[in-house]
Amino acid sequence: MSITILGIESSCDDTSAAVIKDGYLLSNYIANQDVHKAYGGVVPELASRAHQQNIIPVVDQALKKAGVTKEEVSAIAFTRGPGLLGSLLVGTSFAKSFALAMNIPLVEVNHLQAHILVHFIKQLEKENKQPEFPFLCLLVSGGHTQIVIVKDYSDMEIIGQTIDDAAGEAFDKCAKVIGLSYPGGPLIDQKAKHGNREAFAFNKPKIKELDYSFSGLKTSFLYFIRDEMKKDADFVKNNMNDLCASIQFTIIDILMEKLEKASKQTGINQIAVSGGVSANSGLREALLKKAEINQWDTYIPEFKLTTDNAAMIAINGYYKFLNRDFVSQDIAPLARFAY
Ligand code: KG4
Ligand code: ZN
Numbered sequence: 001m002s003i004t005i006l007g008i009e010s011s012c013d014d015t016s017a018a019v020i021k022d023g024y025l026l027s028n029y030i031a032n033q034d035v036h037k038a039y040g041g042v043v044p045e046l047a048s049r050a051h052q053q054n055i056i057p058v059v060d061q062a063l064k065k066a067g068v069t070k071e072e073v074s075a076i077a078f079t080r081g082p083g084l085l086g087s088l089l090v091g092t093s094f095a096k097s098f099a100l101a102m103n104i105p106l107v108e109v110n111h112l113q114a115h116i117l118v119h120f121i122k123q124l125e126k127e128n129k130q131p132e133f134p135f136l137c138l139l140v141s142g143g144h145t146q147i148v149i150v151k152d153y154s155d156m157e158i159i160g161q162t163i164d165d166a167a168g169e170a171f172d173k174c175a176k177v178i179g180l181s182y183p184g185g186p187l188i189d190q191k192a193k194h195g196n197r198e199a200f201a202f203n204k205p206k207i208k209e210l211d212y213s214f215s216g217l218k219t220s221f222l223y224f225i226r227d228e229m230k231k232d233a234d235f236v237k238n239n240m241n242d243l244c245a246s247i248q249f250t251i252i253d254i255l256m257e258k259l260e261k262a263s264k265q266t267g268i269n270q271i272a273v274s275g276g277v278s279a280n281s282g283l284r285e286a287l288l289k290k291a292e293i294n295q296w297d298t299y300i301p302e303f304k305l306t307t308d309n310a311a312m313i314a315i316n317g318y319y320k321f322l323n324r325d326f327v328s329q330d331i332a333p334l335a336r337f338a339y
Helices: 034-039 044-066 085-102 111-120 167-177 185-192 215-231 235-266 281-294 311-322
Strands: 004-009 014-021 024-032 075-081 106-110 135-140 145-150 156-161 270-274 297-299
Touching: 004 044, 004 085, 004 311, 014 044, 014 311, 024 044, 024 311, 034 044, 044 085, 075 085, 075 111, 075 311, 085 106, 106 111, 106 311, 111 135, 111 145, 111 270, 111 311, 135 235, 145 235, 156 235, 167 185, 167 215, 167 235, 185 235, 185 281, 215 235, 235 281, 270 281, 281 297
Parallel strands: 004 075, 075 106, 135 270, 270 297
Antiparallel strands: 004 014, 014 024, 135 145, 145 156
């Protein structure tokens, strides 16, 4: 019998629904929220309101695109956390109502584990190369930066993480300093392609073991720009591409150094990346270079699966469904959700 999972993601500012049938992705519909651009960051209240407006049309589109009826859905999986509580509440309430109305199981998913399991999504007519357990995953998003040993679909150990800002946050905050709109990560990536990454050097943090820190870098970038602007009011305008290339290079270098250390320490050579920042072209290139040097087997998600999406929620739901790992109707979302 086929297993069809409807996945729902609403942890931050993307409303998404996806359908996965027997591990194969049939649809993955994402509604972005442009409303936050004017504010330079996500406004939680506006995000939850937009989720409310988007959720039903998004689910409708995902089912239609997949060619699946409501009655054919075996279970509904939703992001329980971590994330913005008001945003999570919309997806959670929708999933609970849908499960109740259709009399199907409800599956909770941890958003971070979902980013990692993106590597198990199979697509029709694609190669579908998947990592074997255990593998290392560098999870780099707007809210988290972690190095994880992935031992099984639900058994994961965090061996390093940021003690302050996430890598995506560092991209976005540095972008804001030089006047780029939110989210600045993809804009830095674009401009960096035309710049010299060695034009400016920024101090890298000295943090113990496999942990990261990005708040010092952001502050030194801010002070550097402020000082240069005192000498030349057009400094940012005249050096935009070089600034983007240099800050991107520094962030990637910090990420790669600890990832390499983690691989040496654990002896694991299967290396995956996931999360929004794994869309970064410089990071992808750096990873492939390190792979050549260290003989790593690398796993890099397709662009559409790097940032928040419901396909990753659905695949997590699929493996939980196989284990009959269901939750009851009294489940509530969690802004902080450790795993
Ligand atoms: O995983 P994600 O969609 O949401 C969270 O769970 O946080 O990640 C969003 C983050 C943002 O900080 C965004 O600027 C960053 O991913 N990002 C990028 C790129 N695309 C998205 N950062 C650098 N280069 C990119 N190409
Ligand atoms: Zn995410």
